[in-house]
Amino acid sequence: MARLRAVPAPTPPVPRAHRRLRVLYLTCHLPFPPHSGGRLRDAELIRHLADRAEIHLCVVSKTYEQDLAHQAEAERYCASVAVLPAAPVAGGAADDTTPEKIRRHHCPEMRELLAAKLAAGDFDVIHVEGYYLMQHVPADASVPVFLGTQNVEYLLEEQRSTLCGAAAPVRAEVQDAARWAEESAWLRADACGAVSHDDLTHIRTHVRIPVTRWTPDGSDHLSPTDTGDLLPGLGNGPRVLYLANFGYQPSADAGRLLCEQIWPSVHSQVPDARLILAGANPPDWLREYAAHDSSITVTGPVESVTPLLLRADLFLAPLRIGGGVKVKILEALTAGCAVVTTPVGAQGLAPEVRAAMAVVADEHDAVEAATALLRSPERREELRAAARDVASRLPSWPQAARLLHDAWLAMLDRVRTAARESAYARVDERVG
Template sequence: MERERVHPEIWWSDIYREKNCQQHFELRGGANSGQFRILYLTNQLPLPAHSGGQLRESETLKRLSRDIAIELVVLTNQFERDRENSALMLPYCANLTIVRSASATEGYEPHLPKRVASYRSSTLRPALELRLAAGGIDAIHVEGYFMMRHLPDVDLPIVLCEENIEYLLDKTCEELGDPDSIGWNEIRHLEHEAWQQATICGTVSIDDLEIMRRDAPDIRSVLLPCGFDHVGVAPPRRHADGAQVVFVGNYSWTPTRDAAVRLLTSIWPRVLQLVPDARLSLIGAGADASLRVLARHAPSVEFVGQVTSVAEYLRSADVFVCPVRMHGGVKIKLSEAFQIACPIVAAPEALVGFPQSARDAVVIAETDARFAAAIAELLLDPRKRQRLAARAHAVAGELPTWDDAATALSSAWRESISLGSSARRDNLTTDPV
C-alpha cells in the first residue's frame, strides 16, 4: 500500500505571502498523485518551449507526470512571462511555484560565473527548507549545477542533470575573447562540487557523459538523453530553386548567439559572393537588440524571430546551417533538421552528442571560408542536396524518442530513491545504540 503523502497547499510562510504577487507565484497543479513525488528545480518554465532545454523538460515532464507527482519550482529571470504562461504546465504538476530571480532586478553578483550569478534569490532556499521539512518528497531533481546552491541540507536523494558541461562552454568563451568570462578553472571547481553533492548526475549526450566520468570517476553518472521525434520524421523532398538557407536557435544562449554573429559577419558575405540570389532566414527567440540590428543590415537576411513551429521553415529550407563552435549538450535544432530531411552544413562541434551516422550525413566545415563554400556548393547542386536529404532522413529514424528520454529519467529517479534508502539503512545499522 502506498504510504500517505503530504500535499501542502501553500509553501510560503507568512513572511513570504506579502511578497507573493511580486516575487513568488504558486498554483495547485492538476497531477496530484503518483507512485512517488519529485521536487523539480529548474531555471525556466518548460512551456512554451522556445529552446532545446525547455523542449527537453516539457516533453519528459508531460510523460512522467502520468505516474509521478511532480512539484515544479522555477527560479526565473522572466517572471512575468513565466507567470503568464503558468497554466500551460499545470496539467503536468502537483504544484507549480515560480520565483523571481533577484538578478533580473538587482544585477549580477560580482566575481561569480554568469550562470551562477544569473539566478539569485534570498527567499528560495528558506522556502525549500519549509517545504522539505513538511515531508512527502521522495527525491529532488535539479537542472544545472548553478541551481544546486539553493538546496538546503537535506537527507534526500538528488538527481542533477547537466544539459552542458558548463566549464567547457566558459573555456571556449574565454578562448574566443569574451571580456565577461571568468576563469574556467574556477567554474570547473564549482561544477565539480555540485556533482559531488548529487546522488546521481546525468548528461544529455554521451560525449558529455564521458567527460563527466573522466573528471569525476567516483560519482554515479548516467545518460539522460533527449528525444528527437517531436517534429516527426519527414521523407526526403526535392529542393527545387536552391536559394533558401535557414538557421534556428535560441539566441539568448551564448553558443547560439555566437554562431549567429559568426554567420552574419563572416560566413554569409562569402556565400553571397558565390550565390548572389541566396536568402538567409534566422528563426528563434531570444535575440537582443544588437543582434537584430546586425541582421537588419546584412543583405538578403530575414530575422523571423520566434515562431509557433519551426517545421514549416525547415520544410522550405534548401540548406540548414549550424555554425555553432562550442561543445556541449545536444543541438535540438540540428535534430529537427534531420527529422525534416534537410541538407545540412555544420561545424564539427555541432555534431557532439550525435551518432557517427549523423556525421556522415552532413557537410562538416571547420573554417568560415569552407563553411561558405559548402553552403554555396549545395545551393548550386540539387543532386547533392537530395543525397544529403536522404541521409538525414535515415539518421532521424535512428535517434531516441521522447518516450525513451522519459524512461531514462524515470529510471534515474527510481535508482536515486533506492540508493538513498540503502544509505539511510546503512546509517541506521552503523549508528551506536
C-alpha cells in the same frame, strides 16, 4: 556464546511504477512555451513523465513576467508550479570569483520555498536542472538529489576564453573557481545525468558518484505537420535556415559569425539564396543586419519551427561554443534537412549521425560546403535521405523520459542500499 548479528530496521521501499514518484523539479525557466532547446527539453520530459511522476515545478525565472503569463500551460502537466524572479548578484569585485551562472540565478525566495515544501511534503526526488541551481537546495535536505547536466558549463567557459583570447582574457583563478563550483555540485548530488556520452564520461572521470546516467534529448519521430509556408514572400530561391534562442550567448555568437563572415560570401555566389534566422530574443544588431540586407529575414519566435524546417534547402549552424547535444540539430535531422555544422554543433552525436551531416572545421569551410550544397540538389537530397534515416534511430522524447525516470529509480535504489549498508555497519560496530 556466539553473538547474534542484529538486524537493522528495514529501509523504506523504493517507489515503483505502481506509485508515482513525487518530484521537486527545479529549473531556470518556465518550459512553456518551448522557445529554446533547454525549454523544449524540460517541456517534453515533463509532458511525458506526467503519467508516472507527480511533478512539482519550481522556476527561478530571468523572464518573470513572461513566464507568469504562461504558467497555466505548465499546470496542465504539473501538480504545482511556482515561478519566482531571479535576483542577480552583481559581480565586478577584484576578488569575486563566483561563476556568473550562480550569480545570475541567485534567488533567496527559492531557497525558502524549497525548504518549506520539503518540510511539508513527502517527496521522493529533488531534480535540479543545472548545477547553478544547487545553491537553492537546503544543505540538510533528506530527499535524494538528481543533478541534470545539459552542458559541462566550465568547459563552455574555457571555449569562450580560447575564442576571445587577448580581447577578453579570463583570469586563471576565475576558471578554477568555475570548475570547483560545478564539480562540487556534482559531488553534492546523489546522482547525475548528462545528455551526451561525452559529458557523461567527463563527469565519471573527474568525480566519483555512485549513479551517473545518460539522460538524452529526444526527437519527435512522428511525421511533422506542415501548417503552410510562414514566409510566402521570400520567393523561389533556396532557403538557408538557422534556429536559435539568441538570448543564449553561444547561439548568438554563431548568428553573428553567420551574418558577418559566412553569409556575405555564400550570397555572393548564390545571389537568389535567402537566409532565415528564426528564434526567440533576436538582438537589435541582428535585426539591423536584416534591415540593411534584403536577403536576410529575422522571424523572432515562431509557434512551430516545422514549416521552416520543411522548406529549408539547407540548415546552417556554425556553432563555436557549446556542449551536450544541440536540440536544433536533432530537429533539423528529424525534419530531413541537409545540415552543415561544426564539430561543436555535432558534439555528443554518434559517428553514424555525424556522417549524415556536413561537419566543417571553420567558417571558410562552412562557406564552401554551403555554396556547394546550394548548387547541387542531388547532394542535398543525399544528405536529406541520410538525415531521415539516422533520425528514425535517435531516442524519442518518450524514450528520453523513460531513461530519466529509470535514472531516478536507480538513484533511489542506491540510496536505499547505502542506508542499509550503513545501518549494518553501525550494528557491527556496536556488537563487534
